Amino acid sequence: MPDKFEREIEEILAKLDDDLPADGKGTTRSPISLTQKRAQKARAQRMRxxxxxxxxxxxxxxxxxAGAGMVFGGLIASGVWSPxxxxxxxxxxxxxxxxxxSFKKSDRATPATARAQGTFWRDRYINDRSGDGGIKDRFRRK
Known part of the structure; x- marks a missing residue:
């Protein structure tokens, strides 16, 4: 059984060696954009x-x-100072x-931009609501 896995691994590696360009050019990958990373760092610095x-x-x-404390403190202090x-x-x-x-629905755990319609996943905004205004949206829990 281990021989079978070793042979399959060797075959895959041999195919990969054949498919790679020799000079390193001709790859279809685009360069990594550093502008987004710089913008994120700048935002974090501004927040700090x-x-x-x-x-x-x-x-x-x-x-x-705090309100309960003010009530009791005010009642006790009013015996000494009437105002x-x-x-x-x-x-x-x-x-x-x-x-x-306290009855208002609070969603402080999510970011302000994600509260509007969707959430962030892997640093990208995801709109998880269809918003077509159909019958499902009318009865959807908010």
């Missing part, structure tokens, strides 16, 4: 130098806890806003 976004980690859970009750009211507003925000 742009500075961190303080609101990037802001989510409904964080706001719910602090407005902090409690602001906490209620933040809490309610975060509560409604």
């Amino acid at each position: 130098t742009a500075g961190p976004n303080p609101f990037a980690k802001l989510n409904p859970t964080t706001l719910l806890f 602090a009750i407005w902090v409690a009211f602001a906490g209620v507003v933040v809490f309610i806003g975060a509560f409604f925000w």
Whole structure:
């Protein structure tokens, strides 16, 4: 059995040697485009130098806890300083806003450009929705 595999490998290698051009010219491959790689590196550099976004980690859970903390802190502080009750009211507003925000479908895990219609696979955009407006699109889960 191993002899059979060895013979097949030798045959394949012999065919490959016959098919290759001797001078290295005449290949049908196109040269690798370095402009896309340079553009990707430039974008990454801009993102690094742009500075961190303080609101990037802001989510409904964080706001719910912040609102609850503002309510309790404002209620406790209002015993000493009466205008602090407005902090409690602001906490209620933040809490309610975060509560409604938590019902919104969040797709933060995907890139912003991929959220629109498709996704990226092997650094290329793939449109995975047909968008023909047919009956299937009407009942498709979004």
